[in-house]
Amino acid sequence: MTGVLFVVVTAAGPTSRVATALLPAAMDRGWDVYCLATQQAVAVYPEAIRAIEETLGRPVRIDFHTTVGYSLPDPDAVIVAPATYNTINKWAAGIADTYVLTRLAEQTGRAIPIAVAPYVNTNFAANPVYRRSLDALQEAGIDVVNGPLEPHAPGGGDAPLDVFPWEPLLDSVAAKRGS
Numbered sequence: 001m002t003g004v005l006f007v008v009v010t011a012a013g014p015t016s017r018v019a020t021a022l023l024p025a026a027m028d029r030g031w032d033v034y035c036l037a038t039q040q041a042v043a044v045y046p047e048a049i050r051a052i053e054e055t056l057g058r059p060v061r062i063d064f065h066t067t068v069g070y071s072l073p074d075p076d077a078v079i080v081a082p083a084t085y086n087t088i089n090k091w092a093a094g095i096a097d098t099y100v101l102t103r104l105a106e107q108t109g110r111a112i113p114i115a116v117a118p119y120v121n122t123n124f125a126a127n128p129v130y131r132r133s134l135d136a137l138q139e140a141g142i143d144v145v146n147g148p149l150e151p152h153a154p155g156g157g158d159a160p161l162d163v164f165p166w167e168p169l170l171d172s173v174a175a176k177r178g179s
C-alpha cells in the first residue's frame, strides 16, 4: 500500500468527476483512499457523492467522529480537488469552523504532501484575497496545481472540466512522498 490518501472535495464543478477521473487512478497507484466532503459539496452534488461512495466502497466523511462514531486513520497525503474559492480562502486563513476545514487545518504543517487544485472562475480570482490565499498555502508547503484553463471563464462550459489536472495532483503527492 502506498499509504492513506485523503481526497477532499468541495462544492465546485469537477466534484462530479472525482469518482471516475481521480479515485480509480489513485487506487491503481496503491493509495488507500478516504474521501472527505464539505457540507456544500453534498448539498450541490449529491449524485457525485453517491458515486464516490460506490467507487470507494466506504462512506464519504462529512462530520466528526463524535457524530459518526469512528475516526479515520491519519493521512500520509492529502489532495484537495476541486477546491472552491471559499475553501481556499478559509483554509489559508486558518479557519477551522467545519469538519473539512478542521481536518485541513490540522494536516497543514505536518510535513505530509498536500496538493490542491482550485476550480475558480476569473471573477473570483480577480479578488486580491484569492492571490494572497494561494501564496499563503504555498508558503505552508502546499502544492497549488492549476489546470491549463484555470482560473476559468465564468460559464465556460465543459472545457475547463475536461482539462482538470487529476494526474498532476497524483504525481505531486507521489513525488513528495518519494513513491
Ligand SMILES: Cc1cc2nc3c(=O)[nH]c(=O)nc-3n(C[C@H](O)[C@H](O)[C@H](O)COP(=O)(O)O)c2cc1C
Pocket (backbone or CB within 6 Å): 009, 010, 011, 012, 013, 014, 038, 039, 040, 041, 044, 083, 084, 085, 086, 087, 088, 119, 120, 121, 124
Ligand atoms: C451549482 C453551483 C456550482 C458552484 N461552482 C463553484 C465553483 O466551481 N467554484 C467555486 O469556487 N464556487 C462554486 N460555487 C459556489 C460555492 O459552492 C460556495 O462558495 C460554497 O459556499 C462553497 O462551499 P465549500 O467551499 O464549503 O464547498 C458553486 C455553487 C453552486 C450552487
